[in-house]
Amino acid sequence: MTDQAPRPEGDIPGKPTAASRTTLSHIMTGSDTNLLGTVHGGVIMKLVDDAAGAVAGRHSGGPAVTASMDEMVFLEPVRVGDLVHVRAQVNWTGRSSMEVGVRVMAERWNESTPAQQVGSAYLVFAAVDGDGKPRPVPPVIPETERDKRRYQEAQIRRTHRLARRRAIKELREKRVADGIDVD
Numbered sequence: 814m815t816d817q818a819p820r821p822e823g824d825i826p827g828k829p830t831a832a833s834r835t836t837l838s839h840i841m842t843g844s845d846t847n848l849l850g851t852v853h854g855g856v857i858m859k860l861v862d863d864a865a866g867a868v869a870g871r872h873s874g875g876p877a878v879t880a881s882m883d884e885m886v887f888l889e890p891v892r893v894g895d896l897v898h899v900r901a902q903v904n905w906t907g908r909s910s911m912e913v914g915v916r917v918m919a920e921r922w923n924e925s926t927p928a929q930q931v932g933s934a935y936l937v938f939a940a941v942d943g944d945g946k947p948r949p950v951p952p953v954i955p956e957t958e959r960d961k962r963r964y965q966e967a968q969i970r971r972t973h974r975l976a977r978r979r980a981i982k983e984l985r986e987k988r989v990a991d992g993i994d995v996d
Contacts, residue, residue, distance in 0.1 A: 905967030
């Protein structure tokens with residue numbers, strides 16, 4: 814794919830998007846609720862991280878750690894008795910990092926109505942070796958038009974993450990140079 818970052822000759826062969834795509838399902842119980850009686854956002858975030866971590870590990874062929882979580886969006890509340898399906902796939906890969914997109918769906922456990930999207934998130938994982946050092950990951954090979962769109966959108970999010978990080982670093986350096994204490 815021409816959008817992929819250049820890789821050294823003989824590097825790891827690419828893997829199609831479907832190779833690591835997965836869905837984790839969990840029924841929500843009373844122990845998952847917040848003070849409002851709906852499922853706590855942190856419970857959903859843990860499910861999202863679990864699914865994304867499984868996908869990152871499967872794609873990279875080994876350990877991968879969460880580097881960041883972008884755009885965790887809660888669209889609808891999740892209730893006790895909902896069967897939650899967390900669907901995740903690798904959207905983009907760099908040398909040692911991967912963006913994993915996650916869609917959270919919910920349906921009543923005892924009804925035959927279709928699942929409804931209740932949330933989404935994008936996470937960045939870094940593949941690591943036994944010493945915790947970054948290791949290379951296979952490039953992802955988008956298979957469908959939807960996968961190709963997700964790949965392109967992931968590149969935009971990466972560009973924004975890097976620009977934001979750079980702007981914050983420059984601001985802090987300027988404040989230090991101006992004698993303003995930064996904590």
